[in-house]
Amino acid sequence: MSSMKLALHVLxxxxxxxxxxxxxxxxxxxxxxxxxxxxxxxxxxxxxxTTPVSLLxxxxxxxxxxxxxxxxxxxGILFLLCIPIDMWAVGLTARxxxxxxxxxxxxGSFGVRLWGLLVLAGGFYVTILWLVEGLVTGIGKDLAHWFxxxxxxxxxxxxxxIGVELMxxxxxxxxxxxxxxxxxxxIAGAIIQREAAKALPLSESYQHxxxxxxxxxxxxxxxxxxxxxxxxxxxxxxVFWGAMPVTTPHPHQDYKKPEVKVAPHVKPADRLAxxxxxxxxxxxxxxxxxxxQAELEAEKQKGKPKPQAKDKASTKSDGAKGPAQxxxxxxxxx
Amino acid sequence: xDTPSTTTQPSPxxxxxxxxxxxxxxxxxxxxxLNEPVPxxxxxxxxxxxxxxxxxxxxxxxxxxxMFYYVPTADHAYASTQYIIHxxxxxxxxxxxxxxxxxxxxxxxxxxxxxxxxxxxxxxPREMIWLVGLALFGLVMGFGFTGYLLPWDQRAYWATTVxxxxxxxxxxxxxxxxxxxKGGPTPGQMTLSRFFVIHVMILPALLMGLAGLHLFLFRKxxxxxxxxxxxxxxxxKTDYFFPRQIWKDIVAMVAVFxxxxxxxxxxxxVLLEEATPDPGEYHPEPExxxxxxxxxxRLKIFSGEFGQFVAATGLPGLFMLFLxxxxxxxxxxxxxxxxxxxxxxxxxxxxGSILVFTVSAIxxxxxxx
Numbered sequence: 122m123s124s125m126k127l128a129l130h131v132l133x134x135x136x137x138x139x140x141x142x143x144x145x146x147x148x149x150x151x152x153x154x155x156x157x158x159x160x161x162x163x164x165x166x167x168x169x170x171t172t173p174v175s176l177l178x179x180x181x182x183x184x185x186x187x188x189x190x191x192x193x194x195x196x197g198i199l200f201l202l203c204i205p206i207d208m209w210a211v212g213l214t215a216r217x218x219x220x221x222x223x224x225x226x227x228x229g230s231f232g233v234r235l236w237g238l239l240v241l242a243g244g245f246y247v248t249i250l251w252l253v254e255g256l257v258t259g260i261g262k263d264l265a266h267w268f269x270x271x272x273x274x275x276x277x278x279x280x281x282x283i284g285v286e287l288m289x290x291x292x293x294x295x296x297x298x299x300x301x302x303x304x305x306x307x308i309a310g311a312i313i314q315r316e317a318a319k320a321l322p323l324s325e326s327y328q329h330x331x332x333x334x335x336x337x338x339x340x341x342x343x344x345x346x347x348x349x350x351x352x353x354x355x356x357x358x359x360v361f362w363g364a365m366p367v368t369t370p371h372p373h374q375d376y377k378k379p380e381v382k383v384a385p386h387v388k389p390a391d392r393l394a395x396x397x398x399x400x401x402x403x404x405x406x407x408x409x410x411x412x413x414q415a416e417l418e419a420e421k422q423k424g425k426p427k428p429q430a431k432d433k434a435s436t437k438s439d440g441a442k443g444p445a446q447x448x449x450x451x452x453x454x455x
Numbered sequence: 456x457d458t459p460s461t462t463t464q465p466s467p468x469x470x471x472x473x474x475x476x477x478x479x480x481x482x483x484x485x486x487x488x489l490n491e492p493v494p495x496x497x498x499x500x501x502x503x504x505x506x507x508x509x510x511x512x513x514x515x516x517x518x519x520x521x522m523f524y525y526v527p528t529a530d531h532a533y534a535s536t537q538y539i540i541h542x543x544x545x546x547x548x549x550x551x552x553x554x555x556x557x558x559x560x561x562x563x564x565x566x567x568x569x570x571x572x573x574x575x576x577x578x579x580p581r582e583m584i585w586l587v588g589l590a591l592f593g594l595v596m597g598f599g600f601t602g603y604l605l606p607w608d609q610r611a612y613w614a615t616t617v618x619x620x621x622x623x624x625x626x627x628x629x630x631x632x633x634x635x636x637k638g639g640p641t642p643g644q645m646t647l648s649r650f651f652v653i654h655v656m657i658l659p660a661l662l663m664g665l666a667g668l669h670l671f672l673f674r675k676x677x678x679x680x681x682x683x684x685x686x687x688x689x690x691x692k693t694d695y696f697f698p699r700q701i702w703k704d705i706v707a708m709v710a711v712f713x714x715x716x717x718x719x720x721x722x723x724x725v726l727l728e729e730a731t732p733d734p735g736e737y738h739p740e741p742e743x744x745x746x747x748x749x750x751x752x753r754l755k756i757f758s759g760e761f762g763q764f765v766a767a768t769g770l771p772g773l774f775m776l777f778l779x780x781x782x783x784x785x786x787x788x789x790x791x792x793x794x795x796x797x798x799x800x801x802x803x804x805x806x807g808s809i810l811v812f813t814v815s816a817i818x819x820x821x822x823x824x
Contacts, residue, residue: 137499141706144713151720158721279822280753283815291811369540369547369723 122222124310125303130222131215131313132239132306135173139203139210146202147195149357153364156195173207173236174309176200177244182251211236215313217334225320238312246308250301254294261293262286489697494680496692497699500574501678502707503567508666509708510560513715514598515659517553521546525605527651529644532607533729540724551719557599559715561744564595572802575790576679582782584676587669589779594662596744601654603742604647612730613739615642615650617749621767629768641732682790738823740816747812750819 122130150156179200182188190196212232219225265286269277277285325333340346465473475481493501524543526535539546568588571577577585604615619642623633638645680689694700727737741749748771751757757766785798792799 141710141713144710144717148713148716148720151717278755280750280815280819281755283818283822284750284754284811287811287815287818291814365545365548367544370720 124314125306126310127218127222127313127317128306128310130218131211132174132309134214134218135207135210138214139173139206142206143199143203145357146199149361149364150193150195150199151370152361152366153195154193154366154370156191156193156199158191159189173211174239174243175247176203176207176240178247178251181244181248185248186252186255207240208233208236211239213337215316216337219317219320220323220330220333223317223320224323225317226323227316227320231316231320235313235316238316239309242308242312243305246305250305254298254301257297258290258294261290264293265289489695489701491674491678491696492693493678493696493700494693495684495689496694497703498681499703499707500570501700502704503563503570504673505704506707506711507560507563507567510556510563510711510715511662511666513712514553514556514560517549517556518655520549521553522655527605527647529607529647529730532605532647533726536606536608536726540726547723548716548719551723552715554724555715555718555722557602558718558743559711560595561599563711564592568592569802569806572798573792574679574682575792575795575798577782578785578788578790579782581672581676581679584669584672585782586779587665587672589775591662591665591669593775594658594665598654598658598662599742599744601650601658604642604650605654606724606726607647607730609727609730609734609737612642613734613737614741615646617739617741618745621748621752624764625768625772626764642730679790682792738820740820743813746816747809750812750816753819 147156179188179190183190209232212235215232215235216227219227268289269275269282269286274285472481521539524535524539524546526532536550539550541547543549571585571588600615600618603618604611619633619636622636623629625632636646636649637643638649684692728735740746748767751766751770752763754766757763787795789795
């Protein structure tokens with residue numbers, strides 16, 4: 122088996138083996154309010170949390186690349202708790218891969234030794250990978266920006282422009298990441314292969330191997346194990362619900378609670394009386410306005426010359442046709 | 456003098472189990488469920504189906520708890536959601552978990568469909584499972600779309616407006632569907648009522664029915680197993696569902712629960728201003744899993760009435776039709792994805808395009824602001 126494939130088998134499985142326990146601890150820290158993650162850096166934190174080889178690179182990156190994961194004592198505690206989990210996960214998965222794929226039996230405290238070597242190598246390499254990847258992505262973005270400024274494609278609409286720019290720097294970034302990860306896996310694979318060379322050969326049937334895997338995962342005293350795991354689980358559930366804040370833990374700045382304005386107490390009888398009073402007032406105003414309008418009309422009629430016979434006839438015929446039309450605006454003119 | 460009997464008396468719990476077993480055949484059922492053979496042994500790649508069922512149950516539990524306080528009226532939806540966040544004990548956590556749970560469901564649906572596609576598990580005799588799975592995918596998207604309106608803030612209102620407008624472009628049925636969902640010229644009380652009923656009654660009922668059918672068909676056809684290895688090798692490695700696959704499923708469920716809860720703590724749900732027909736400074740956009748479609752509509756090639764129809768409903772509709780027809784088009788029994796280069800390239804192109812368009816839509820926000 123190639124060194125890259127071997128490293129992938131061990132590290133990929135080790136990541137997923139340790140992750141649920143680490144996530145559970147992270148959740149507990151968050152519920153207790155001892156850990157607050159930065160917005161985008163939280164993603165990086167969780168990414169680092171999943172790899173058993175990145176433990177030493179975190180303090181290195183915090184110093185070198187001004188990496189700020191968040192606040193709280195929980196972060197430090199979590200990193201310390203990740204050490205035994207990773208030791209167990211690397212040991213278990215590597216032992217399984219050795220027995221199943223390489224047909225060899227590792228000796229002694231092999232898991233702790235392998236974890237120590239991987240952490241040392243990862244401490245250097247993941248730091249370098251992070252810095253180089255950041256640099257390459259930055260160059261890729263500059264290159265994409267320069268390309269988009271060319272006269273030939275300057276008039277490209279915004280949506281297309283974003284897509285093309287993303288494709289350019291995204292491809293450069295992805296290719297460099299794949300290359301760097303492959304080199305990293307080769308280094309890790311070489312370390313694991315060196316450990317495999319020290320192991321003793323194994324000759325067992327598939328059924329025996331399955332039994333051995335099961336025995337590796339199941340403790341001798343199953344009842345004691347199940348009882349202690351259940352008790353720990355119940356205790357953690359109580360701690361979680363007890364520690365979890367009743368209201369939202371870290372309010373957002375846009376998360377303002379709307380001010381409640383108390384509406385005045387409504388008395389229906391008073392409202393109705395008030396309404397009736399307003400209606401009566403309005404009615405009297407309308408009557409007054411109509412009277413004033415009638416007076417004005419009468420004054421206008423007085424001021425007009427007497428209509429001729431022809432006009433009278435036409436007025437009569439108009440009146441016979443329908444109701445009286447309102448006075449034309451022209452007629453209202455002084 | 457009588458000698459004491461050596462046979463032990465059954466405990467009260469054993470008696471209850473025996474009582475039920477005699478009537479419904481509990482032990483037979485248990486054996487049938489747990490002793491399902493898994494060709495090639497248990498794998499982490501097979502956990503997505505069980506995880507999806509777990510997420511749905513969690514969504515149902517948190518959804519029911521939220522319904523105790525939520526009022527589905529245009530006047531009170533926003534205020535009751537604020538009340539859940541600010542006043543109800545742990546209400547913020549339940550709502551945030553429900554929100555992130557929907558995201559987890561979409562991610563797991565994509566992962567599950569990708570696994571089935573890459574493993575070639577849609578091929579004969581599993582065509583029916585694939586078709587029902589596609590319908591379930593549509594339902595999950597429907598859950599996301601209808602649930603998004605319920606908080607009745609600006610984001611909810613405008614995401615729905617955009618979504619319904621996209622739906623309106625579907626020929627023949629689009630106009631009817633848009634009018635039916637809106638219940639008026641602009642989203643209002645009728646829209647909220649209809650979305651609420653669809654979200655809490657129609658979709659869950661359909662999902663339960665189809666998920667049951669999906670499981671039944673899966674058990675009938677049996678698991679496909681790995682795409683590599685001779686039949687003899689697979690037979691030698693064949694294992695039962697219990698205990699290894701169940702253990703893997705449980706670990707995956709726990710991991711999903713922890714991740715969703717961490718996200719709820721990390722980014723609790725934030726409401727914008729109450730919904731109004733004036734977007735103000737808010738730039739309407741749908742939820743992240745529809746962002747790729749939204750960004751596609753911004754491309755110049757898809758401008759104009761016809762272009763918008765092609766991008767909004769034509770291409771997605773054709774893609775879904777293609778997926779439905781896939782088991783009947785691809786009749787080659789070869790399941791190894793590395794021996795199906797066209798399928799592998801196709802999957803990479805689709806996933807890459809969705810990723811590029813989604814990230815582009817996020818970058819596009821800077822230009823709007």
